[in-house]
Amino acid sequence: MQAVTWHGKRDVRVDEVDDPTIQEATDAIIRVTSTAICGSDLHLYELFGPFIDEGDILGHEPMGVVEAVGSEVTHIAPGDRVVVPFNISCGHCFMCTGDLQSQCETTQVREHGTGAALLGYTKLYGQVAGGQAEYLRVPQAHYGPIKVPDGPPDEQFLFLSDVLPTAWQAVAYAEVPDGGTVAVLGLGPIGQMSARIARHQGAQVFGIDLVTERLEMAARHGIEPVDIGDHEDLAAFLRDQTNGRGPDSVIDAVGMEAHGSGAGKVAHALVGLLPDKVAAPIMVKAGIDRLAALHGAVEIVRRGGTLSISGVYGGALDPMPILQMFDKQLTVKMGQANVRRWVDQLLPLVLDEADPLGVADLTTHRVPLAEAPGAYEMFQKKQDGAIKVVLAP
Structure with a gap:
C-alpha cells in the first residue's frame, strides 16, 4: 500500500509499504477513505526527529471502511463506516472509565512516562503506524472506532477523530460563564472549531x-475577528471590549508553533542539529518552547478567569509567569483530548443537517495521498489559504 512516511526534517514522502494485518484479537483493519494533516503533524515535520525513525507512517485523523476485525471486536464489522480517534484507549481501565481516555493505563507509554499511545506519532507516544495511508491497523478497536452512517461526505464526520473533540474539550475546560466572553488565540482548525463551539453555546467570542x-473564516461564523497586527496592546484592546476586565476565558489553540519567541526558536533549531542520542534527552529534560501565545493568554484573561490550553507544547523547562498567574488567581486546564468522552455530545450536532458548528466550512484543500509532501509544505507555510488539508488515499 501507499503511505506517508517520515524521512527527516521537512522531508515526508509517499512510499510503498507492507499492508497492515490483524495482530491482536482487539485489532481492526480499515481501508482509509479520508485522512487529515494536523498541526501536530507539523511538529514531527519540523522538530521531533530524535523520537521518530525513517519510514514511520504519519497521521492520526483517519476514517474509512472496516475490512477485517479481530475476534474480540464486536461493535463494528466489515463494511461499516468508521472514524478512528487519534488516542488509542481500551475503554475499561481506571482512566478510561473516568473519561480520561488520553491517559489510558492499557496503552500508556511507561518507557517515556507519557500518556496513552497515539496513532502516527513518535516513540514518546508508542510509535504506532498512522493513518495517512491506504490501510490502517487500529489497536483497541473493540472500543475506539466510532461508527457513522453511510451517505454524507467524509468531511461531515472526519473531524470527530481529533479536531471536534479537541475543540469541545478546550471550550469545556475554558469554563466560560453563561453569556460570558472568551478569546481564542490561533485560528487554525482547533481554534476555528473552539470559537464556533463557544459561540454555539452562547459566548461572545474573539478570534485572534x-x-x-x-480571520475571514472565523467571521463567517459569528466570531469577532481580531488581527494581532492591528493592535499594539492586544490586552488593552480586549479589556476595552469587556468592561475593562478582559475575557472571562482564553483558549490557547496555538501551542509550540507560536511566533515571536526567538530564544525558543533557536533552541529548537540547535537541538535539531544534534545526533538523535544526544538530542533526545535534551528535548525531554531541557526543552524550551516558543511561548508568546501562552504568555499572551495569561496577560489577556481577566482576573479570576480560566486559561484552557489545547495547543501542544513540548518543553520540559518552559518558563511561566507564575507570579502573574497567582496574582490574577487564574484557573488553568489543559491536556490531550479524551475523544470518546465527547463523542455522544458531538455526534448529534454533526448529524444535524443545519450544520450548527459549520463543519462543512473547515476543509480548504482535499488532495490525493500522493500529493502529501506538497500539502505538508503548503500547510506549514500557510500558503494558498490552507487551514485544513484532507488527503484522499
Whole structure:
C-alpha cells in the first residue's frame, strides 16, 4: 500500500509499504477513505526527529471502511463506516472509565512516562503506524472506532477523530460563564472549531490571529475577528471590549508553533542539529518552547478567569509567569483530548443537517495521498489559504 512516511526534517514522502494485518484479537483493519494533516503533524515535520525513525507512517485523523476485525471486536464489522480517534484507549481501565481516555493505563507509554499511545506519532507516544495511508491497523478497536452512517461526505464526520473533540474539550475546560466572553488565540482548525463551539453555546467570542483567510473564516461564523497586527496592546484592546476586565476565558489553540519567541526558536533549531542520542534527552529534560501565545493568554484573561490550553507544547523547562498567574488567581486546564468522552455530545450536532458548528466550512484543500509532501509544505507555510488539508488515499 501507499503511505506517508517520515524521512527527516521537512522531508515526508509517499512510499510503498507492507499492508497492515490483524495482530491482536482487539485489532481492526480499515481501508482509509479520508485522512487529515494536523498541526501536530507539523511538529514531527519540523522538530521531533530524535523520537521518530525513517519510514514511520504519519497521521492520526483517519476514517474509512472496516475490512477485517479481530475476534474480540464486536461493535463494528466489515463494511461499516468508521472514524478512528487519534488516542488509542481500551475503554475499561481506571482512566478510561473516568473519561480520561488520553491517559489510558492499557496503552500508556511507561518507557517515556507519557500518556496513552497515539496513532502516527513518535516513540514518546508508542510509535504506532498512522493513518495517512491506504490501510490502517487500529489497536483497541473493540472500543475506539466510532461508527457513522453511510451517505454524507467524509468531511461531515472526519473531524470527530481529533479536531471536534479537541475543540469541545478546550471550550469545556475554558469554563466560560453563561453569556460570558472568551478569546481564542490561533485560528487554525482547533481554534476555528473552539470559537464556533463557544459561540454555539452562547459566548461572545474573539478570534485572534494574523492570517487574513483565518480571520475571514472565523467571521463567517459569528466570531469577532481580531488581527494581532492591528493592535499594539492586544490586552488593552480586549479589556476595552469587556468592561475593562478582559475575557472571562482564553483558549490557547496555538501551542509550540507560536511566533515571536526567538530564544525558543533557536533552541529548537540547535537541538535539531544534534545526533538523535544526544538530542533526545535534551528535548525531554531541557526543552524550551516558543511561548508568546501562552504568555499572551495569561496577560489577556481577566482576573479570576480560566486559561484552557489545547495547543501542544513540548518543553520540559518552559518558563511561566507564575507570579502573574497567582496574582490574577487564574484557573488553568489543559491536556490531550479524551475523544470518546465527547463523542455522544458531538455526534448529534454533526448529524444535524443545519450544520450548527459549520463543519462543512473547515476543509480548504482535499488532495490525493500522493500529493502529501506538497500539502505538508503548503500547510506549514500557510500558503494558498490552507487551514485544513484532507488527503484522499
